[in-house]
Amino acid sequence: MGEVIVITSGKGGVGKTTTTANIGTGLAKLGKKVVLVDTDIGLRNLDVVLGLENRIVYNLVDVVEENCKPKQALIKSKKTEGLYLLPAAQTRDKTSVTPDQMKELAKELKKDFDYVFMDCPAGIEQGFKNAIAGADRALIVTTPEVSAVRDADRIIGLLEANEMSDTKLIVNRLRQDMVKQGNMMSADDVVEVLEIGLIGIVPDDENIVIATNNGEPLAGDDSLAGQAYMNICHRIMGEDVSFLDLNKKGFFARLFGK
Amino acid sequence: MKFSDLFKKKGSSDVAKDRLKLVLVSDRSSCSPEIMEKIKNDIIEVLSKYVEIDKEGLDIRITQVENEEGADKSSPALCANIPIKNMKGQSKVK
Numbered sequence: 001m002g003e004v005i006v007i008t009s010g011k012g013g014v015g016k017t018t019t020t021a022n023i024g025t026g027l028a029k030l031g032k033k034v035v036l037v038d039t040d041i042g043l044r045n046l047d048v049v050l051g052l053e054n055r056i057v058y059n060l061v062d063v064v065e066e067n068c069k070p071k072q073a074l075i076k077s078k079k080t081e082g083l084y085l086l087p088a089a090q091t092r093d094k095t096s097v098t099p100d101q102m103k104e105l106a107k108e109l110k111k112d113f114d115y116v117f118m119d120c121p122a123g124i125e126q127g128f129k130n131a132i133a134g135a136d137r138a139l140i141v142t143t144p145e146v147s148a149v150r151d152a153d154r155i156i157g158l159l160e161a162n163e164m165s166d167t168k169l170i171v172n173r174l175r176q177d178m179v180k181q182g183n184m185m186s187a188d189d190v191v192e193v194l195e196i197g198l199i200g201i202v203p204d205d206e207n208i209v210i211a212t213n214n215g216e217p218l219a220g221d222d223s224l225a226g227q228a229y230m231n232i233c234h235r236i237m238g239e240d241v242s243f244l245d246l247n248k249k250g251f252f253a254r255l256f257g258k
Numbered sequence: 259m260k261f262s263d264l265f266k267k268k269g270s271s272d273v274a275k276d277r278l279k280l281v282l283v284s285d286r287s288s289c290s291p292e293i294m295e296k297i298k299n300d301i302i303e304v305l306s307k308y309v310e311i312d313k314e315g316l317d318i319r320i321t322q323v324e325n326e327e328g329a330d331k332s333s334p335a336l337c338a339n340i341p342i343k344n345m346k347g348q349s350k351v352k
Contacts, residue, residue: 144271146278153282182269189275193282 002033004106004116005236006135008159010151012122014143015172018208018217019229020119021049023139026219026233028083032114035074035084037105039131040121041096044088050077051215052085061089064101070108079216084113094126099133106134115236124158132159137166139199143173144185153194168199170232175204176246200232203246287320287334294318301338312341 007020017040024036038046041061047053058073063086070086077083086109089096102118109116120131132138138159142152152169159167171187178184187201205225211218219229227244234241298318305311317339 146274146281149278150281150285153285157286179271182271185271185274185278189271193275193278 002110002113002115003137004110004118004135006118006120006132006138007141008120008128008131008138008155009122009141009148010124010155011142011148014141014148015202016122016141017045017049017119018212019139019141019170019172019202020046020117021217022219022225022229023232023236024083024115024117025050025077025080025217026230027115027236028077028080029220029230030233030237031082032237033082033084033112034115034117035086035109035113036117036119037086037109038088038119039097039102039127040119041088041127042090042093043121044090046119047075047085047087048215049212050083050085050217051079052077052087053215056087059087059089060105061092061096063105064097070105094121094130097130099129102130102133104134124154128155128158132162132164135164137168138164139168139170140196141170141172142190142194144171144179144187144190149185149190149193156194156196167196169194169196170200170202171198172202173204174201174246180247198243199235200228201243201246202228202232203244283334284320297336301340305340309342309346310344312343315339315341 007016007023009016017038020036024034028034036046036050037060038044039060040046044059047056052075055075058068060073062068063070063073073086074084075087077085106116106118118131118135121127140152140155140159142148156167169191171190174187175184179186187198191198203224205223207218207221207223208225217229218226219233220226224244224246231241231244298316301318302311302313302316319337320334321337323335
């Protein structure tokens, strides 16, 4: 029996989809069987981040409406063994699916996969409610900005109200140089404000832009972001991994020509 | 503001953190309208034992007050503005 994890943030554009794609890829590389569910009906994007956009036949709404079996809608990644995508419908809206239907779907997928990830849309409306419905735990993505952290706090409150107690934080797009200058909140600052456990710090890395352009998540490669994502994967699996030293980059990365 | 503060430039991350803490206090403390209505009615009920209240002019809200010890720290406070029409006679109060 697998686990269902929702990746959410409240605010849009903080990197939920990129995070979902990379964590999914990382866990698959670690030998787990993983399915990523795009719950952003009407604004799907997980397919392009994974480079699977040309292979969509059926989608989440088709599964829920029983136009096809769940297995028929799953797209198998060719690049990463063990990674599957259940894409969102693009021409429907969030009301096409109910939280009860999502619970049912989550229960089904759990039987066949080690990890089921729900990529949550921005906002706190129906799409959010659908995404969290069947989840066992939540990963909250934020960037070190006032607006994103504020929205994350709201999401944490809503998850608590829905009796989801296992919530962990990912601080995304951290710029260590700016933190040093005193012009960006550190991951510790964000943790202090939100009072929630930290599961990962992902540095702002141009390699992520390149990876997304190519439709190939970078989890597990030797870039800083790639390592950060892989560390999150290990922590999801319950391993104790120390946080990356982001200060290293300037010195060691240059030294070894990374 | 102290004179020495003019020379102490605060990093923008500290500003962000302080603003965030403030905004979260009000975000987190905002009660639902139903609860505020219940609090309001209970206050009216208790006070009506002793004084006659102008119910229309009653105003209750959650705000922030700065703590005396630290100027940059604040905590939520329930502020009520309750206009009194008449003090009730002492004889009615046991």
